Amino acid sequence: MALLACLCALYAAIIVPFASYMRSKPFAEKLGTLPTVATLKFMSADQKLFVGSSLVMKVIIYFGGLAELAKNRIIIPPDYPAMSRTIHAAVKLDPYNIDAYYFAQAFLTWDARQFTIANDLLREGMKYRTWDWYLPFFIGFNYAFFLKDFDSAAQYYRKAGELSGQELHISLAGRYMQEAGQTDHAIAYLTVMAKGARSPMARKTFETRLVAFKQVKRIELARDAFREKHGRLPSSLHALIESGYLADKPVDPYGGEFFIAADGKVGTTSKFAFKGDDKQPGNKGGTKP
């Protein structure tokens, strides 16, 4: 009896540090080394869909946890290559899983800046989800906003319009097809996404980004007003606030600092993403499928 009590006490003493150790384990370590897709397919036998979904779920929960921490100003760099590997394996097992594409679009583009890989993945998904307008819509946006390939963008937006029957996507195709309209484009896109988002976590992600772009829009409007009056670009964001064009200092929800570049473009040091450890695109080759 006493021994059992001792052991229970010992367990109580050890469980909290153990749990916190497990929580702080890097994602790649938590996931373990993923077997090759062929092995995974063999091992999962008739549970491919389940294994696929659980891989996606793993990534979502992991990323959700990081976002939660970021809200509390604790920034842990996400392991983008591991996330990408996992998502790629997941769609091999369940090529219909929209969560995988949806999530890949969210982190591969804005955060990991792997636009081509994202588009390849989405195009693969289009072969299966032939009814889904989200996939061409994502590809279109990536072409226009990130890759500046407006012809391809228009083509995919049209496809999205055909599938959804919504004018919005066709008009999106036309409306923002030039560099100048980028911020409006992003805001329009994010508004669509936030409205369609069902899970609170997804909606929060889009709304955060939307807040950031609305701030950018506010700065751009102030900058344009300044240029009209003074015939030159403001020297800095600070100058805009001082001269009263901006009522208050815009706050980047990603924790970065907004700035006005020499060519007048508004940017932020956060690059609209929580700090990752893989900021330079394609540097580690880890996002290969």
Next chain:
Amino acid sequence: MKAIEISGLGKTYKGRKGTRIQALKGLSLDIMQGEVFGFLGPNGAGKSTTIKALMGLIRPTAGDALILGERITSCTARRNVGYLPENPSFYDYLTAEEYLTFVAKSFDVKGNLLEQRVAESLKLMELWEARKRPIRSYSKGMVQRVGLAQVLVHAPEVFILDEPMSGLDPLGRALVKEIILDLKKRGKCVFFSTHITDDVEKVCDRVGVIVSGQLQALDSVENILRSGLEGYCVQIRSGVKRLDVFDGFEVLRTHDPFVEYMVPAARFNEFMALVGHHSAEVMFVETRRKDLEAFFLEIVEKGEA
């Protein structure tokens, strides 16, 4: 009518490294309807092999056998056979009642008759109180009694019982003997294996002794007992003045005033004449013979030599 006809039955097992083990060597045996046959033999003599072959559990490598005229290779040969395996075990998740119903149904017993037979055999084997309990909860003796009940439940013509008395207490053994005698009265054929000679002596008509896969002896119990007669033990009261008239006979015991003599069968009349002549008083006469056990041991020794 022949109930069981075994002709030249042989079974050879392949052992390791190409060795062959002959468990049964050309056994031939006929058992009549209405006969109780005891199959005697030491452990490993081939009793179980013979019975398993008869019941279609193993395939003989030589010879053939018929039960009620049907070849044992077909399952129809077992249509009229009640079989009790050695140390039996039955689906223990079923109750005795369910198990007996299952067995009776397998033998195409139907309707009222089925219910009646199940109840009868449960009561006969004193399992009535326990009939709603799963067999799992039964004692060893109770399981053996379930085994006997499932033999009786479909009222077959031929009974093949492998060690039916094992695992039973004296009361149970007496009950089994009684049942076998009752079956005999009703003209059934009972073929049972045992290594306990006493059982055979009490209930069997005929007995076969198998040693090392070969039938060594086959005779009626009566013949065996008669041929084993050695003589009589006669006790007299020694009111006789001169005991030396019996000098030619072996004294077994003296217990004043009684004396016991061993009298060979051939000299019995002579002895009795002397008794009459000298007006001795005979207290009792007891038959002295080699019992089946001695007969059995003799044959086993001979067979193994």
Next chain:
Amino acid sequence: MLNLVEITLKSILRDRVFHGIIFSALVFLLIPSVASLSMRQMTELSMNLSLSLLSFILLLLALFLGGTHLWKDIERRYTYSVLTLPISRSSYLVGKFLGIAIFIFAVACLLGLVAAGVVVFSSGIYPPERPIAWDNFVAAVVLDALKYILVVATAFLFSSVGTSFFLPVFGTICIFFVGSASQQVYDYITAPATTDISLFTKKAATVVYYLLPNYSAFDYKVNAVYGVPIAGSGLLLTLAYFAVYALIVVALAALLFEKREMN
């Protein structure tokens, strides 16, 4: 034979291992909350998880029942008392198989209803983008049941010759994995683009493919979850394949069991 089916069903229902496995069906209750983690496909995910759990439970049941049922009868020497009844060994084996098959099918239907309940519940909270393809769902559940009945048949084949439960259980698991992947391998090897494989290997692979049970053919989960249409003729062919293959395997098992020595 009906008698044996009845006894078999009784034995399954009174087995503690079965109770344990059925207890795991309580996991169904967790599915809606797990599915709510999905970003865009709560209904799809809950159907996916429900069907996966159903498959998993059926797999456990098929392995446990198919792999140990005959073995247990032999191991516990029930065969001495049962096989000596006036029933042929074939009808004993077929009776047992039918009992388990009926049981698997009944459990699949029951759990299918539970799964449908879970899906309806989830779709009530987060309406799906596309209507739920209930006909595909039914097809997926029924074919899943058939697949595991086929698994039981292969387990019986191993049981009819095996002397312990190792061969039936592990042999069946191996066949299950290989049979689930055989289509993939076959597709890869026989693809015209595959040139670095010798003709002999291709032929051998084809023979193996024809011999092994094709379990992936019974997987209609994708069609159920994502509403991908099912070709009617394909479904009929699959049913015919099941019937013929299961009959061959059970007949072979019966033949081998008929020859077996019960020492």
